Amino acid sequence: MGDDIKMAGQPLSRVDGKLKVTGAAKYAAEYIIPNLAYGVLASGAIARGRIKSIDTAAAEKAPGVIAIITHLNAPKPPGYFGGKESSDPRTEGGEYRVFYNDVILYSGQPVALAIADTFERARYAASLVKVQYVKEPPQTDMLSNMDKAVVPKESDPDYNRGDKNAFDNAAFTFEQEYQTQLQVHNPMEPHAAIAVWEGADAITVYNKTQSSPIAQEDIAKAWKLQKENVHIVSKFVGGAFGGASRVWPEEMAATIGAKKIGRPLKVVFNRDQLFNMVGYRPQSLQKIKLGADKDGKLIGIHHEAYGNTSTYEQFTANMTSLTQALYACDNVSTLYRLVPLDVSTPCWTRAPGEAPGSFALESALDELSYTLKIDPLELRKRNYAAQNPDTKQPWSTKFLNECYERGAAQFGWEKRNPQPRSTTNGNWLIGYGMATGIYGAWRAPSSARAVLNSDGTLVVQSATADVGVGTATIMSQIAADATGIPVEKIKFELGDSRLPPAIGQFGSLTTTSVGSAVNDACVALRQKAIEYLKKSQSSLQNTPVENFAFGDGKIKTKDDAVSISYADLLQQQHLPSIEVTVDSKGSEEADKYSSYSYNATFVEVGVHALTNQLKVNRVVSAIDAGKIMNKKTARSQVYGSVTWGIGMALTEESVIDDRYGRWMVKDLADYHVPVNADIPAIEVLFIDKSDDILTPIGAKGLGEIGIVGVAAAIANAVYHATGKRVRDLPITPDKLV
Amino acid sequence: MNEQEPFCPNESRRSFLKKSTVITAVALTPAAAINAANNHWDEHIAAAIENVSLSVEINGTRHTMDIDPRTSLLDLLRENLHLTGTKKGCDYGQCGACTVHVNGERVLSCLTLAATTDGSKVTTIEGLANGDELHPMQAAFIKHDGFQCGYCTPGQIMSAVACIREGHASSRDQIREYMSGNICRCGAYPNIVDAIEEVQKGGQKV
Structure with missing residues (x-):
């Protein structure tokens, strides 16, 4: 790290902020491409069956129409139709292939792509496509299809440690069922793709993706192209939350359509198409059984979880994993099953398993606390896991107790009257609730390139993404500390498959993985600079590396005998630039430890005594995510997580009409994403202690941890306010009657 | 079981234009007009004249x-x-x-x-900006981190400026209410309120 400037941790404003507030930041659909045609997808009208016939005559004759594409005339991506069931190792089964055949697998499935010279004309032509179907009765209700539940093909869906019958010896046992809803990512930017073929064997796709390397690989595979001939550009992503972590029908439709018409094509989803064409958080049914002694020590935990998937693909997001690691309990068993339905495949959604899983587990803990008459926070502290109770490994770092203590103090938890429905403010019943959050911390292999120019500027590159968290900003800060180059002379480039390959932006992995790679590349770069300096000054020949310092854009010896700017060094050596590319991954030492991020969320709700109107009055979120790289962007990220948790707890739900398998809630008027007036004061407390085992920069990952437990904390507060326990999300006023 | 998609209201637009064109044409040169309709020239003519x-x-x-x-x-x-x-x-x-x-x-x-x-x-x-000089609301959004992904941001900023001009930014609660037509899925709401409040209190011309 640089000696003079410690940029990491500083609340630096975003380096790309000006581009975003002036409208200059370019998102997928906004690239200006000559001769661009517009494609609009026509959605199918049934949830299961076959296309009997498609009449495209009227659409084809509409003004400006270039082509109408259906399964009957679509150019065939050779890898797509190769007969292999799945090309994606991350999911079991065969991914949905747009315009593959006449089979309808889910409601709203694309049946045609209308291509015209303007958007208005393409949209009109899409409305003229007439489809006749052979309909089959769809199955979309998970609860009435539980008998069809299957064991996921992923490894180890079930888990057991200790004695399954330990509950028999527990003084108290508790058993309950919980449900979570179908939650939709709904990023503000609709998924979009512009496909530009450069001859038959090369293509550029401008899209919305959390990983340009994954999009590159998926499209290369579908079209059987050399990977280096597929160029993915995705510089700015208007929110994703997991929903842009694989290639979806808009990318494939754009590549197929552009192939057909021999000119660049743009395809953008409508908002309603975003509800079930690009994944969603599956609904869940969970069963929890707890056994405890009279002091609240957990004797046994059993956690069963069922989530829906599609008929053609297994999407897994194990909701029970957190139960294996969160509390010190010798006897734990978990089970995870999937229920295939006539719906599109779900997708990773912010804290995919942990958000719904924690709702069940942390609601159950709260219920147990009332049975035992032990304060809910105290109950959790009594079951604090000093090591990983599953693997018995030590934690790399764990500051959950600090989260509990600081969060409780800031919130004023000690003022809580343990009696439910005991606190009022005018017509409002007031309740306090809390919950614990846990999310695995990992570091994935990633690469970064650092290029030092002779004018003293530094360019750092990595093919990661920024879906809004501030990647370029914190990477610039990390690079500044490693090189001593001021942050305003550093440019971080991302969102392009031609950059050094790196993990995408998901799983709270970017900072731990790419941040470490950036650090390592910059450290290697400064080593190289030292070598050049030694070459130029023979007196430094035997100076050990640790005697050099870096700051203000200079390399110095610690005794200040020598001090030279990077720019002068390169110019003296007649070097236009020096460059280092580093492949970076976690240490073997780190494998000996278990790493997680933690939080404790404290919530106050108000429930109107007459109308059951619900509101969150305030939230305190205390977070242990290792060292915080930028306190400004990090706080915003936790605001976002808490807001998502409030939506999950109180307002968000998409609903399917199971008679027809059709999605009824598919716009932002009916699907209630929290708005400004829904969000109270949120206080974010960072423990901000470095985890030096997991990463050289001390970070553990922040993207998901803030949402884990929030819905449970709110449900627990609603119970404390009203005496009414709601076990199925969202908690709407009718459920409190 | 077969099912036809329900009636599509858009369908009538071209049919109506076609009929109108044909009716007009009948009074002039019927054969040419019918020929035109069959070849869908009417669509091209309609497209040109309906702009x-x-x-x-x-x-x-x-x-x-x-x-x-x-x-x-x-x-x-x-x-x-x-x-x-x-x-x-x-x-x-x-x-x-x-x-x-x-x-x-x-x-x-x-x-x-x-x-x-x-x-x-x-x-x-x-x-909104004055050349390279950011509008105070744009600067405040950067300072208070009133965005993450940036996609809702232009709409938020245009709304925020109007919110102050309308006189609907007198308190945090009023700002939250009058900014609730602009969804931010990243959840930057508290920062957006901070930015608007600062600009409003700063008394700069917006």
Whole structure:
């Protein structure tokens, strides 16, 4: 790290902020491409069956129409139709292939792509496509299809440690069922793709993706192209939350359509198409059984979880994993099953398993606390896991107790009257609730390139993404500390498959993985600079590396005998630039430890005594995510997580009409994403202690941890306010009657 | 079981034009007109004559053009004029990402047919700054981190400026209420309120 400037941790404003507030930041659909045609997808009208016939005559004759594409005339991506069931190792089964055949697998499935010279004309032509179907009765209700539940093909869906019958010896046992809803990512930017073929064997796709390397690989595979001939550009992503972590029908439709018409094509989803064409958080049914002694020590935990998937693909997001690691309990068993339905495949959604899983587990803990008459926070502290109770490994770092203590103090938890429905403010019943959050911390292999120019500027590159968290900003800060180059002379480039390959932006992995790679590349770069300096000054020949310092854009010896700017060094050596590319991954030492991020969320709700109107009055979120790289962007990220948790707890739900398998809630008027007036004061407390085992920069990952437990904390507060326990999300006023 | 898609209202538009063209043509040269209809020349003629002329001032520059009457102000800005700072979030008037000012008032450009802005003055996010000098609201959004992904941001900023001009920024609660037409899925709401409050209290001209 640089000696003079410690940029990491500083609340630096975003380096790309000006581009975003002036409208200059370019998102997928906004690239200006000559001769661009517009494609609009026509959605199918049934949830299961076959296309009997498609009449495209009227659409084809509409003004400006270039082509109408259906399964009957679509150019065939050779890898797509190769007969292999799945090309994606991350999911079991065969991914949905747009315009593959006449089979309808889910409601709203694309049946045609209308291509015209303007958007208005393409949209009109899409409305003229007439489809006749052979309909089959769809199955979309998970609860009435539980008998069809299957064991996921992923490894180890079930888990057991200790004695399954330990509950028999527990003084108290508790058993309950919980449900979570179908939650939709709904990023503000609709998924979009512009496909530009450069001859038959090369293509550029401008899209919305959390990983340009994954999009590159998926499209290369579908079209059987050399990977280096597929160029993915995705510089700015208007929110994703997991929903842009694989290639979806808009990318494939754009590549197929552009192939057909021999000119660049743009395809953008409508908002309603975003509800079930690009994944969603599956609904869940969970069963929890707890056994405890009279002091609240957990004797046994059993956690069963069922989530829906599609008929053609297994999407897994194990909701029970957190139960294996969160509390010190010798006897734990978990089970995870999937229920295939006539719906599109779900997708990773912010804290995919942990958000719904924690709702069940942390609601159950709260219920147990009332049975035992032990304060809910105290109950959790009594079951604090000093090591990983599953693997018995030590934690790399764990500051959950600090989260509990600081969060409780800031919130004023000690003022809580343990009696439910005991606190009022005018017509409002007031309740306090809390919950614990846990999310695995990992570091994935990633690469970064650092290029030092002779004018003293530094360019750092990595093919990661920024879906809004501030990647370029914190990477610039990390690079500044490693090189001593001021942050305003550093440019971080991302969102392009031609950059050094790196993990995408998901799983709270970017900072731990790419941040470490950036650090390592910059450290290697400064080593190289030292070598050049030694070459130029023979007196430094035997100076050990640790005697050099870096700051203000200079390399110095610690005794200040020598001090030279990077720019002068390169110019003296007649070097236009020096460059280092580093492949970076976690240490073997780190494998000996278990790493997680933690939080404790404290919530106050108000429930109107007459109308059951619900509101969150305030939230305190205390977070242990290792060292915080930028306190400004990090706080915003936790605001976002808490807001998502409030939506999950109180307002968000998409609903399917199971008679027809059709999605009824598919716009932002009916699907209630929290708005400004829904969000109270949120206080974010960072423990901000470095985890030096997991990463050289001390970070553990922040993207998901803030949402884990929030819905449970709110449900627990609603119970404390009203005496009414709601076990199925969202908690709407009718459920409190 | 077979099912035909329900009646599509759009279908009638061309049919009506076709009938009108044919009726007009019958009075002139029936054979040529019928021939034209069969070859769908009527579609091309209709497409040409149904465009409407529009003269609108956008960010201080007057634009005069013929447009497809179906074009929304949002699509005019983004697709025709390449002013992509104004964002399409839902296209149904439910998210606020497309907010611009028309004659000084905030409107949803996705629900505004471009043709209805004839003679109006439109300001978009690209027209808010004074050259390189950011508008105070833009600067406050950066300072208070009033965004993450940045996609709702232009709409938030245009709404925020209007919110102060309307006199709807006198308290945090009022700001939250009058900014609730602009959804931010990243959840930057508290920062957005901070930014607006600072600009409002700063008393700078917005």
